[in-house]
Amino acid sequence: MRANVWSGRNTVQVENVPDPKVLNERDAIVKISSTAICGSDLHLYDGYIPTMKRGDILGHEFMGEVVETGRRVEKLTVGDRVVVPFPIACGNCWSCKHELYSLCENSNPNAGIAEKLFGHPTCGIFGYSHITGGYAGGQAEYARVPFADVGPFKIEDDLTDEQVLFLSDIFPTGYMGADFCDIKGGESIAVFGAGPVGQFAIASAVMLGAEQVIAIDQYDYRLAMARNKAGATDIVDFSKDADIVEQLKLLTGGRGPDAVIDAVGMEAAHGHGALHAADRVKQATRSETDRGHALRDAILACRPGGIVSIIGVYGGLMDKFPMGALMNKGLTIRTGQCHVHRYIKPLYERVRNGDIDPSFVVTHRLGLDLAPDAYETFKHKQDECVKVVLKP
Amino acid sequence: MSARTAITVNRDRDEVQRLWSEPGTRPDHIADLDATVTFKEAPGDRGTEIHVDLGPGGRLDAVTKRFTGADPLAKVKDDLRRFKQLVETGEISRSDSTPEGERAERKLGQRPAQPLDDSELQKAGVA
Numbered sequence: 001m002r003a004n005v006w007s008g009r010n011t012v013q014v015e016n017v018p019d020p021k022v023l024n025e026r027d028a029i030v031k032i033s034s035t036a037i038c039g040s041d042l043h044l045y046d047g048y049i050p051t052m053k054r055g056d057i058l059g060h061e062f063m064g065e066v067v068e069t070g071r072r073v074e075k076l077t078v079g080d081r082v083v084v085p086f087p088i089a090c091g092n093c094w095s096c097k098h099e100l101y102s103l104c105e106n107s108n109p110n111a112g113i114a115e116k117l118f119g120h121p122t123c124g125i126f127g128y129s130h131i132t133g134g135y136a137g138g139q140a141e142y143a144r145v146p147f148a149d150v151g152p153f154k155i156e157d158d159l160t161d162e163q164v165l166f167l168s169d170i171f172p173t174g175y176m177g178a179d180f181c182d183i184k185g186g187e188s189i190a191v192f193g194a195g196p197v198g199q200f201a202i203a204s205a206v207m208l209g210a211e212q213v214i215a216i217d218q219y220d221y222r223l224a225m226a227r228n229k230a231g232a233t234d235i236v237d238f239s240k241d242a243d244i245v246e247q248l249k250l251l252t253g254g255r256g257p258d259a260v261i262d263a264v265g266m267e268a269a270h271g272h273g274a275l276h277a278a279d280r281v282k283q284a285t286r287s288e289t290d291r292g293h294a295l296r297d298a299i300l301a302c303r304p305g306g307i308v309s310i311i312g313v314y315g316g317l318m319d320k321f322p323m324g325a326l327m328n329k330g331l332t333i334r335t336g337q338c339h340v341h342r343y344i345k346p347l348y349e350r351v352r353n354g355d356i357d358p359s360f361v362v363t364h365r366l367g368l369d370l371a372p373d374a375y376e377t378f379k380h381k382q383d384e385c386v387k388v389v390l391k392p
Numbered sequence: 393m394s395a396r397t398a399i400t401v402n403r404d405r406d407e408v409q410r411l412w413s414e415p416g417t418r419p420d421h422i423a424d425l426d427a428t429v430t431f432k433e434a435p436g437d438r439g440t441e442i443h444v445d446l447g448p449g450g451r452l453d454a455v456t457k458r459f460t461g462a463d464p465l466a467k468v469k470d471d472l473r474r475f476k477q478l479v480e481t482g483e484i485s486r487s488d489s490t491p492e493g494e495r496a497e498r499k500l501g502q503r504p505a506q507p508l509d510d511s512e513l514q515k516a517g518v519a
Binding site: 018019020021025026054056091111124134146147 | 400438439466469480482484486489490491494496502505506508513
Protein backbone atom coordinates (compact mmCIF):
# COMPACT_ATOMS: atom_id res chain seq x y z
CA MET A 1 0.00 0.00 0.00
CA ARG A 2 0.94 3.70 -0.20
CA ALA A 3 1.79 5.43 3.08
CA ASN A 4 3.25 8.74 4.25
CA VAL A 5 6.40 8.03 6.25
CA TRP A 6 8.71 10.16 8.37
CA SER A 7 12.21 10.14 6.97
CA GLY A 8 14.11 12.58 9.14
CA ARG A 9 13.54 16.07 10.43
CA ASN A 10 11.38 18.16 8.07
CA THR A 11 11.02 15.30 5.62
CA VAL A 12 8.13 12.99 4.86
CA GLN A 13 7.63 10.90 1.76
CA VAL A 14 4.94 8.69 0.31
CA GLU A 15 6.26 5.16 -0.15
CA ASN A 16 5.13 1.62 -0.90
CA VAL A 17 5.04 -0.46 2.28
CA PRO A 18 3.55 -3.88 3.15
CA ASP A 19 -0.22 -4.01 3.79
CA PRO A 20 -1.11 -4.33 7.49
CA LYS A 21 -2.32 -7.69 8.78
CA VAL A 22 -4.32 -8.80 11.78
CA LEU A 23 -1.72 -9.53 14.48
CA ASN A 24 -4.11 -10.13 17.37
CA GLU A 25 -7.61 -11.55 17.60
CA ARG A 26 -9.11 -8.22 18.74
CA ASP A 27 -7.67 -6.31 15.70
CA ALA A 28 -9.47 -4.94 12.67
CA ILE A 29 -8.07 -3.67 9.39
CA VAL A 30 -9.57 -0.41 8.14
CA LYS A 31 -9.42 0.79 4.53
CA ILE A 32 -8.93 4.50 4.96
CA SER A 33 -11.29 6.90 3.18
CA SER A 34 -10.11 10.17 4.78
CA THR A 35 -7.17 11.12 6.98
CA ALA A 36 -5.90 14.45 8.27
CA ILE A 37 -2.68 16.16 9.26
CA CYS A 38 -2.75 17.27 12.89
CA GLY A 39 -0.90 20.22 14.36
CA SER A 40 0.81 17.70 16.62
CA ASP A 41 2.13 15.91 13.51
CA LEU A 42 4.20 19.04 12.98
CA HIS A 43 5.97 18.41 16.30
CA LEU A 44 7.05 15.05 14.83
CA TYR A 45 7.86 16.59 11.45
CA ASP A 46 9.98 19.25 13.11
CA GLY A 47 11.81 16.57 15.09
CA TYR A 48 10.88 17.69 18.60
CA ILE A 49 9.30 14.44 19.77
CA PRO A 50 11.96 11.92 20.75
CA THR A 51 11.92 8.27 19.62
CA MET A 52 10.94 8.77 15.98
CA LYS A 53 12.47 6.39 13.46
CA ARG A 54 12.94 6.64 9.72
CA GLY A 55 10.09 4.82 8.00
CA ASP A 56 7.46 5.47 10.68
CA ILE A 57 4.03 5.89 9.08
CA LEU A 58 2.45 9.10 10.38
CA GLY A 59 -1.17 10.00 11.00
CA HIS A 60 -3.55 9.57 13.91
CA GLU A 61 -6.75 11.14 12.53
CA PHE A 62 -8.46 8.71 10.19
CA MET A 63 -11.66 6.93 9.25
CA GLY A 64 -12.74 4.37 6.73
CA GLU A 65 -14.29 0.98 6.12
CA VAL A 66 -13.66 -2.21 8.07
CA VAL A 67 -12.24 -4.78 5.62
CA GLU A 68 -11.10 -7.52 8.01
CA THR A 69 -11.68 -8.45 11.66
CA GLY A 70 -9.87 -10.73 14.08
CA ARG A 71 -11.72 -13.68 15.61
CA ARG A 72 -12.59 -11.97 18.88
CA VAL A 73 -14.02 -8.81 17.35
CA GLU A 74 -17.76 -8.84 18.05
CA LYS A 75 -19.17 -5.36 17.50
CA LEU A 76 -17.73 -4.65 14.05
CA THR A 77 -18.33 -6.40 10.77
CA VAL A 78 -16.71 -6.06 7.37
CA GLY A 79 -18.22 -3.08 5.56
CA ASP A 80 -18.85 -0.94 8.67
CA ARG A 81 -17.92 2.74 8.29
CA VAL A 82 -15.91 3.84 11.32
CA VAL A 83 -14.06 6.79 12.82
CA VAL A 84 -10.98 5.66 14.78
CA PRO A 85 -9.98 7.47 18.03
CA PHE A 86 -6.27 8.34 18.10
CA PRO A 87 -5.58 6.77 21.54
CA ILE A 88 -5.46 2.97 21.53
CA ALA A 89 -7.31 1.68 24.60
CA CYS A 90 -7.94 -1.89 25.79
CA GLY A 91 -11.19 -1.19 27.62
CA ASN A 92 -10.25 -3.61 30.42
CA CYS A 93 -7.66 -1.95 32.66
CA TRP A 94 -8.41 0.26 35.67
CA SER A 95 -7.77 3.46 33.67
CA CYS A 96 -10.09 2.44 30.82
CA LYS A 97 -12.78 1.40 33.32
CA HIS A 98 -12.55 4.94 34.71
CA GLU A 99 -12.84 6.54 31.25
CA LEU A 100 -9.16 7.57 31.29
CA TYR A 101 -8.63 5.99 27.89
CA SER A 102 -5.47 7.88 26.93
CA LEU A 103 -3.91 6.42 30.07
CA CYS A 104 -4.64 2.82 29.05
CA GLU A 105 -2.24 0.58 30.92
CA ASN A 106 -1.98 -2.16 28.31
CA SER A 107 -1.92 -0.68 24.81
CA ASN A 108 1.67 0.57 24.74
CA PRO A 109 4.13 -2.25 23.96
CA ASN A 110 7.00 0.19 24.50
CA ALA A 111 5.96 0.82 28.10
CA GLY A 112 9.57 0.45 29.24
CA ILE A 113 10.63 3.41 27.07
CA ALA A 114 7.72 5.59 28.18
CA GLU A 115 8.37 4.78 31.81
CA LYS A 116 11.92 6.11 31.52
CA LEU A 117 10.74 9.52 30.26
CA PHE A 118 7.38 9.98 31.99
CA GLY A 119 7.65 7.79 35.10
CA HIS A 120 4.76 5.66 33.84
CA PRO A 121 3.71 4.44 30.41
CA THR A 122 0.71 6.06 28.71
CA CYS A 123 -1.51 4.65 25.97
CA GLY A 124 -0.47 3.59 22.50
CA ILE A 125 -1.18 6.18 19.80
CA PHE A 126 -1.31 5.62 16.04
CA GLY A 127 1.62 7.12 14.13
CA TYR A 128 3.01 9.05 17.04
CA SER A 129 6.59 7.98 17.78
CA HIS A 130 7.86 4.92 19.59
CA ILE A 131 7.30 6.25 23.07
CA THR A 132 3.56 5.82 22.39
CA GLY A 133 4.01 2.30 21.14
CA GLY A 134 5.45 2.50 17.64
CA TYR A 135 2.13 1.88 15.90
CA ALA A 136 1.87 2.59 12.16
CA GLY A 137 -0.35 5.59 11.52
CA GLY A 138 -3.30 6.39 9.32
CA GLN A 139 -1.83 8.55 6.57
CA ALA A 140 -1.97 5.44 4.43
CA GLU A 141 -4.39 3.30 2.45
CA TYR A 142 -4.96 0.84 5.31
CA ALA A 143 -4.38 0.67 9.04
CA ARG A 144 -4.38 -2.07 11.64
CA VAL A 145 -6.60 -1.09 14.58
CA PRO A 146 -6.08 -3.01 17.86
CA PHE A 147 -8.93 -3.47 20.38
CA ALA A 148 -11.39 -2.86 17.55
CA ASP A 149 -14.47 -3.29 19.76
CA VAL A 150 -13.32 -0.49 22.05
CA GLY A 151 -12.15 2.33 19.78
CA PRO A 152 -13.69 2.50 16.30
CA PHE A 153 -17.02 4.34 16.29
CA LYS A 154 -19.63 3.31 13.73
CA ILE A 155 -21.14 6.02 11.52
CA GLU A 156 -24.55 4.83 10.42
CA ASP A 157 -26.00 7.80 8.60
CA ASP A 158 -25.10 9.85 5.59
CA LEU A 159 -22.94 12.52 7.22
CA THR A 160 -19.89 13.25 5.04
CA ASP A 161 -16.37 12.16 5.97
CA GLU A 162 -15.40 15.77 6.70
CA GLN A 163 -18.31 16.15 9.15
CA VAL A 164 -17.26 13.15 11.26
CA LEU A 165 -13.50 12.68 10.64
CA PHE A 166 -12.50 15.11 13.39
CA LEU A 167 -14.26 13.01 16.02
CA SER A 168 -11.00 11.01 15.87
CA ASP A 169 -9.05 13.74 17.67
CA ILE A 170 -9.33 17.50 17.29
CA PHE A 171 -13.04 17.96 18.08
CA PRO A 172 -12.96 15.83 21.27
CA THR A 173 -9.56 17.31 22.17
CA GLY A 174 -10.85 20.89 21.87
CA TYR A 175 -14.03 19.88 23.69
CA MET A 176 -12.10 18.29 26.56
CA GLY A 177 -10.13 21.54 26.87
CA ALA A 178 -13.42 23.39 27.39
CA ASP A 179 -14.87 20.62 29.55
CA PHE A 180 -11.89 21.02 31.92
CA CYS A 181 -12.92 24.68 32.48
CA ASP A 182 -16.02 23.82 34.59
CA ILE A 183 -18.19 26.15 32.50
CA LYS A 184 -21.56 26.71 34.19
CA GLY A 185 -22.65 29.77 32.22
CA GLY A 186 -21.31 33.32 32.06
CA GLU A 187 -17.56 32.67 32.21
CA SER A 188 -14.74 34.37 30.34
CA ILE A 189 -12.50 31.80 28.64
CA ALA A 190 -9.26 32.58 26.79
CA VAL A 191 -8.05 30.15 24.14
CA PHE A 192 -4.37 30.35 23.22
CA GLY A 193 -3.91 29.23 19.63
CA ALA A 194 -6.55 29.39 16.90
CA GLY A 195 -5.33 26.33 15.03
CA PRO A 196 -7.77 23.46 14.46
CA VAL A 197 -7.81 22.32 18.12
CA GLY A 198 -8.16 25.92 19.29
CA GLN A 199 -11.11 26.40 16.92
CA PHE A 200 -12.87 23.42 18.49
CA ALA A 201 -12.00 24.57 22.01
CA ILE A 202 -13.61 27.94 21.19
CA ALA A 203 -16.69 26.36 19.61
CA SER A 204 -17.02 23.99 22.59
CA ALA A 205 -16.66 26.76 25.19
CA VAL A 206 -19.47 28.61 23.38
CA MET A 207 -21.63 25.44 23.27
CA LEU A 208 -21.08 24.89 27.00
CA GLY A 209 -22.33 28.38 27.86
CA ALA A 210 -19.28 30.63 28.27
CA GLU A 211 -20.29 34.28 27.83
CA GLN A 212 -16.96 35.61 26.61
CA VAL A 213 -14.56 33.50 24.54
CA ILE A 214 -11.29 35.15 23.57
CA ALA A 215 -9.18 33.74 20.71
CA ILE A 216 -5.43 34.45 20.75
CA ASP A 217 -3.29 34.00 17.63
CA GLN A 218 -1.03 35.91 15.25
CA TYR A 219 -2.63 35.00 11.90
CA ASP A 220 -5.62 37.05 10.83
CA TYR A 221 -7.19 34.24 8.78
CA ARG A 222 -7.21 31.98 11.84
CA LEU A 223 -8.62 34.77 14.03
CA ALA A 224 -11.27 35.46 11.38
CA MET A 225 -12.28 31.79 11.44
CA ALA A 226 -12.36 31.88 15.25
CA ARG A 227 -14.75 34.83 15.22
CA ASN A 228 -16.88 33.99 12.21
CA LYS A 229 -17.09 30.20 12.40
CA ALA A 230 -16.16 29.04 15.90
CA GLY A 231 -17.97 31.85 17.73
CA ALA A 232 -15.22 33.75 19.58
CA THR A 233 -16.55 37.01 21.04
CA ASP A 234 -13.13 38.72 21.19
CA ILE A 235 -9.76 38.31 19.56
CA VAL A 236 -6.20 39.11 20.56
CA ASP A 237 -3.76 39.42 17.64
CA PHE A 238 -0.31 39.24 19.20
CA SER A 239 1.40 40.12 15.93
CA LYS A 240 0.06 43.64 16.60
CA ASP A 241 0.59 43.76 20.37
CA ALA A 242 2.79 41.17 22.07
CA ASP A 243 1.59 41.90 25.61
CA ILE A 244 -1.07 39.20 25.70
CA VAL A 245 -1.42 39.21 29.49
CA GLU A 246 -2.26 42.92 29.59
CA GLN A 247 -4.69 42.64 26.68
CA LEU A 248 -6.53 39.77 28.38
CA LYS A 249 -6.80 41.76 31.59
CA LEU A 250 -8.20 44.73 29.69
CA LEU A 251 -10.76 42.52 27.95
CA THR A 252 -11.91 41.16 31.32
CA GLY A 253 -12.06 44.35 33.37
CA GLY A 254 -8.75 43.53 35.06
CA ARG A 255 -9.97 40.17 36.44
CA GLY A 256 -8.29 37.87 33.95
CA PRO A 257 -10.11 34.99 32.24
CA ASP A 258 -11.83 32.48 34.56
CA ALA A 259 -10.07 29.73 32.65
CA VAL A 260 -7.36 29.64 30.02
CA ILE A 261 -6.93 26.89 27.44
CA ASP A 262 -3.48 26.19 26.00
CA ALA A 263 -4.11 24.86 22.49
CA VAL A 264 -0.57 25.63 21.39
CA GLY A 265 1.86 23.25 23.04
CA MET A 266 5.59 22.86 22.73
CA GLU A 267 6.38 25.07 19.76
CA ALA A 268 4.88 28.39 20.83
CA ALA A 269 5.62 31.16 18.36
CA HIS A 270 5.51 34.37 20.35
CA GLY A 271 7.25 35.44 23.50
CA HIS A 272 9.42 38.13 24.90
CA GLY A 273 12.57 38.56 22.82
CA ALA A 274 15.28 37.32 25.13
CA LEU A 275 13.23 34.49 26.60
CA HIS A 276 12.12 33.33 23.16
CA ALA A 277 15.73 33.37 21.93
CA ALA A 278 16.86 31.34 24.93
CA ASP A 279 14.09 28.79 24.37
CA ARG A 280 14.91 28.51 20.66
CA VAL A 281 18.58 27.83 21.35
CA LYS A 282 17.85 25.29 24.05
CA GLN A 283 15.30 23.52 21.87
CA ALA A 284 17.63 23.49 18.86
CA THR A 285 20.40 21.96 20.97
CA ARG A 286 17.87 19.54 22.46
CA SER A 287 18.57 20.66 26.02
CA GLU A 288 14.91 21.68 26.35
CA THR A 289 12.15 20.04 24.33
CA ASP A 290 9.29 22.40 25.12
CA ARG A 291 9.07 26.08 24.28
CA GLY A 292 6.63 27.54 26.71
CA HIS A 293 5.56 31.12 26.00
CA ALA A 294 1.89 30.34 25.52
CA LEU A 295 1.63 28.40 28.75
CA ARG A 296 3.61 31.00 30.69
CA ASP A 297 1.31 33.78 29.49
CA ALA A 298 -1.76 31.64 30.11
CA ILE A 299 -0.74 31.17 33.74
CA LEU A 300 0.05 34.86 34.21
CA ALA A 301 -3.24 35.96 32.65
CA CYS A 302 -5.56 33.52 34.41
CA ARG A 303 -7.66 35.01 37.19
CA PRO A 304 -6.69 33.97 40.72
CA GLY A 305 -8.42 30.71 41.58
CA GLY A 306 -8.98 29.95 37.91
CA ILE A 307 -8.30 26.90 35.77
CA VAL A 308 -5.41 26.29 33.36
CA SER A 309 -6.49 23.70 30.79
CA ILE A 310 -3.60 22.28 28.74
CA ILE A 311 -4.45 20.34 25.59
CA GLY A 312 -1.52 21.51 23.46
CA VAL A 313 1.08 18.76 23.31
CA TYR A 314 4.31 18.86 25.31
CA GLY A 315 7.02 16.25 25.00
CA GLY A 316 9.54 16.60 27.76
CA LEU A 317 11.07 19.46 29.71
CA MET A 318 10.43 23.19 29.88
CA ASP A 319 12.48 25.95 31.47
CA LYS A 320 11.23 28.96 33.43
CA PHE A 321 7.89 27.55 34.34
CA PRO A 322 6.07 30.22 36.43
CA MET A 323 5.52 28.03 39.44
CA GLY A 324 5.20 31.02 41.77
CA ALA A 325 2.25 32.46 39.84
CA LEU A 326 0.60 29.06 39.66
CA MET A 327 0.93 28.43 43.37
CA ASN A 328 0.23 31.86 44.76
CA LYS A 329 -2.80 32.47 42.54
CA GLY A 330 -4.17 29.08 43.53
CA LEU A 331 -4.66 27.88 39.97
CA THR A 332 -5.83 24.42 39.01
CA ILE A 333 -4.11 22.64 36.15
CA ARG A 334 -6.02 20.10 34.10
CA THR A 335 -4.37 18.37 31.18
CA GLY A 336 -3.90 15.20 29.19
CA GLN A 337 -4.08 13.57 25.84
CA CYS A 338 -7.77 13.44 25.02
CA HIS A 339 -9.89 10.56 26.31
CA VAL A 340 -11.56 10.46 22.89
CA HIS A 341 -13.65 7.36 23.64
CA ARG A 342 -15.38 9.28 26.46
CA TYR A 343 -16.55 12.11 24.20
CA ILE A 344 -17.04 10.58 20.77
CA LYS A 345 -20.67 9.49 21.14
CA PRO A 346 -22.08 12.69 22.70
CA LEU A 347 -20.15 14.81 20.19
CA TYR A 348 -21.39 12.67 17.30
CA GLU A 349 -24.92 13.41 18.55
CA ARG A 350 -24.09 17.14 18.52
CA VAL A 351 -22.99 16.83 14.88
CA ARG A 352 -26.10 14.83 14.00
CA ASN A 353 -28.52 17.26 15.56
CA GLY A 354 -26.83 20.24 13.92
CA ASP A 355 -25.25 21.94 16.97
CA ILE A 356 -21.96 22.05 15.06
CA ASP A 357 -20.57 21.13 11.65
CA PRO A 358 -16.90 20.29 12.27
CA SER A 359 -16.03 20.56 8.58
CA PHE A 360 -15.71 24.35 9.01
CA VAL A 361 -11.99 24.00 9.76
CA VAL A 362 -11.09 22.29 6.46
CA THR A 363 -9.16 24.57 4.08
CA HIS A 364 -7.19 22.05 2.00
CA ARG A 365 -8.14 18.76 0.37
CA LEU A 366 -5.39 16.74 -1.33
CA GLY A 367 -4.53 13.25 -2.47
CA LEU A 368 -2.34 11.21 -0.10
CA ASP A 369 0.53 11.36 -2.61
CA LEU A 370 0.74 15.12 -2.01
CA ALA A 371 1.30 14.70 1.74
CA PRO A 372 4.88 16.11 1.58
CA ASP A 373 3.60 19.35 -0.01
CA ALA A 374 0.74 19.49 2.47
CA TYR A 375 3.13 19.28 5.44
CA GLU A 376 5.15 22.20 4.10
CA THR A 377 2.06 24.30 3.40
CA PHE A 378 0.65 23.59 6.86
CA LYS A 379 3.92 24.10 8.69
CA HIS A 380 4.66 27.45 7.07
CA LYS A 381 1.05 28.67 7.30
CA GLN A 382 0.98 29.22 3.55
CA ASP A 383 -2.19 29.73 1.57
CA GLU A 384 -4.20 30.40 4.77
CA CYS A 385 -3.95 26.71 5.63
CA VAL A 386 -5.84 25.67 8.78
CA LYS A 387 -6.65 21.99 8.21
CA VAL A 388 -5.59 19.49 5.56
CA VAL A 389 -7.62 16.40 4.68
CA LEU A 390 -5.84 13.73 2.64
CA LYS A 391 -7.59 11.19 0.45
CA PRO A 392 -5.73 7.87 -0.01
CA MET B 393 19.90 -3.90 48.58
CA SER B 394 17.70 -6.04 46.43
CA ALA B 395 16.10 -5.60 43.01
CA ARG B 396 12.34 -5.32 43.33
CA THR B 397 9.43 -4.36 41.14
CA ALA B 398 5.64 -4.47 41.32
CA ILE B 399 2.57 -4.24 39.09
CA THR B 400 -1.16 -4.12 39.77
CA VAL B 401 -3.53 -6.36 37.81
CA ASN B 402 -7.21 -5.43 37.69
CA ARG B 403 -8.50 -8.86 38.82
CA ASP B 404 -9.12 -10.40 42.21
CA ARG B 405 -6.38 -12.21 44.03
CA ASP B 406 -7.65 -15.79 43.61
CA GLU B 407 -7.85 -15.41 39.86
CA VAL B 408 -4.46 -13.72 39.58
CA GLN B 409 -2.78 -16.43 41.65
CA ARG B 410 -4.44 -19.18 39.65
CA LEU B 411 -3.44 -17.66 36.28
CA TRP B 412 0.10 -17.05 37.55
CA SER B 413 0.83 -20.76 37.38
CA GLU B 414 -1.42 -21.75 34.49
CA PRO B 415 0.10 -22.55 31.09
CA GLY B 416 -0.74 -19.77 28.64
CA THR B 417 -0.49 -17.00 31.18
CA ARG B 418 2.38 -18.22 33.40
CA PRO B 419 5.29 -15.73 33.29
CA ASP B 420 8.02 -18.16 32.24
CA HIS B 421 10.96 -15.86 32.77
CA ILE B 422 10.07 -15.01 36.36
CA ALA B 423 9.18 -18.61 37.09
CA ASP B 424 12.70 -19.66 36.07
CA LEU B 425 14.34 -17.19 38.44
CA ASP B 426 14.96 -17.65 42.11
CA ALA B 427 12.62 -14.77 42.90
CA THR B 428 10.26 -14.15 45.78
CA VAL B 429 6.76 -13.40 44.48
CA THR B 430 4.03 -12.09 46.75
CA PHE B 431 0.41 -11.26 45.98
CA LYS B 432 -1.53 -8.62 47.85
CA GLU B 433 -5.01 -7.15 47.50
CA ALA B 434 -4.74 -3.58 46.21
CA PRO B 435 -6.66 -0.91 48.14
CA GLY B 436 -9.94 0.45 46.83
CA ASP B 437 -11.01 -2.46 44.68
CA ARG B 438 -8.16 -2.02 42.23
CA GLY B 439 -7.29 -5.67 41.87
CA THR B 440 -4.13 -7.42 42.97
CA GLU B 441 -0.58 -6.21 43.49
CA ILE B 442 2.19 -8.58 42.39
CA HIS B 443 5.55 -7.92 44.05
CA VAL B 444 8.70 -9.56 42.72
CA ASP B 445 11.95 -9.53 44.68
CA LEU B 446 15.08 -10.85 42.97
CA GLY B 447 16.97 -10.92 46.24
CA PRO B 448 20.35 -9.38 47.10
CA GLY B 449 22.06 -10.91 44.05
CA GLY B 450 19.55 -9.36 41.69
CA ARG B 451 20.73 -5.81 42.22
CA LEU B 452 24.35 -6.48 41.34
CA ASP B 453 23.25 -8.54 38.39
CA ALA B 454 21.05 -5.68 37.24
CA VAL B 455 23.88 -3.17 37.32
CA THR B 456 26.38 -5.36 35.49
CA LYS B 457 23.92 -6.46 32.84
CA ARG B 458 22.14 -3.16 32.24
CA PHE B 459 24.42 -2.35 29.33
CA THR B 460 24.11 -5.71 27.66
CA GLY B 461 20.36 -5.27 27.24
CA ALA B 462 19.70 -8.22 29.49
CA ASP B 463 19.00 -6.39 32.75
CA PRO B 464 17.14 -9.08 34.70
CA LEU B 465 14.88 -6.53 36.36
CA ALA B 466 13.88 -5.12 32.95
CA LYS B 467 13.06 -8.63 31.78
CA VAL B 468 11.01 -9.21 34.92
CA LYS B 469 9.08 -6.02 34.17
CA ASP B 470 8.45 -7.24 30.61
CA ASP B 471 7.09 -10.48 31.99
CA LEU B 472 4.85 -8.66 34.47
CA ARG B 473 3.45 -6.37 31.76
CA ARG B 474 2.79 -9.29 29.46
CA PHE B 475 1.05 -11.16 32.27
CA LYS B 476 -1.12 -8.10 33.02
CA GLN B 477 -1.96 -7.70 29.33
CA LEU B 478 -2.91 -11.36 28.94
CA VAL B 479 -5.03 -11.43 32.09
CA GLU B 480 -6.78 -8.10 31.51
CA THR B 481 -7.15 -8.04 27.71
CA GLY B 482 -6.66 -11.65 26.64
CA GLU B 483 -3.74 -10.85 24.37
CA ILE B 484 -0.22 -9.46 24.26
CA SER B 485 -0.10 -5.91 22.89
CA ARG B 486 1.86 -5.79 19.66
CA SER B 487 2.73 -2.86 17.45
CA ASP B 488 4.59 -2.65 14.18
CA SER B 489 7.75 -1.53 15.96
CA THR B 490 7.46 -4.19 18.65
CA PRO B 491 5.65 -7.14 17.06
CA GLU B 492 6.73 -9.68 19.71
CA GLY B 493 5.24 -7.49 22.42
CA GLU B 494 7.10 -5.65 25.19
CA ARG B 495 10.77 -6.72 25.23
CA ALA B 496 13.62 -4.93 26.95
CA GLU B 497 15.96 -6.03 24.15
CA ARG B 498 13.75 -4.21 21.63
CA LYS B 499 14.22 -0.83 23.27
CA LEU B 500 17.33 -0.05 21.30
CA GLY B 501 16.48 -2.05 18.19
CA GLN B 502 13.04 -0.78 17.22
CA ARG B 503 11.54 -1.59 13.81
CA PRO B 504 10.01 1.39 12.05
CA ALA B 505 6.28 1.81 12.68
CA GLN B 506 5.15 0.27 9.41
CA PRO B 507 3.59 -3.13 8.71
CA LEU B 508 5.78 -6.23 8.61
CA ASP B 509 6.23 -8.29 5.47
CA ASP B 510 5.49 -12.03 5.55
CA SER B 511 8.99 -13.17 6.46
CA GLU B 512 9.20 -10.66 9.33
CA LEU B 513 5.78 -11.80 10.56
CA GLN B 514 7.02 -15.39 10.68
CA LYS B 515 10.15 -14.39 12.50
CA ALA B 516 8.11 -12.50 15.09
CA GLY B 517 5.88 -15.53 15.53
CA VAL B 518 2.64 -13.77 14.59
CA ALA B 519 2.07 -15.10 11.05
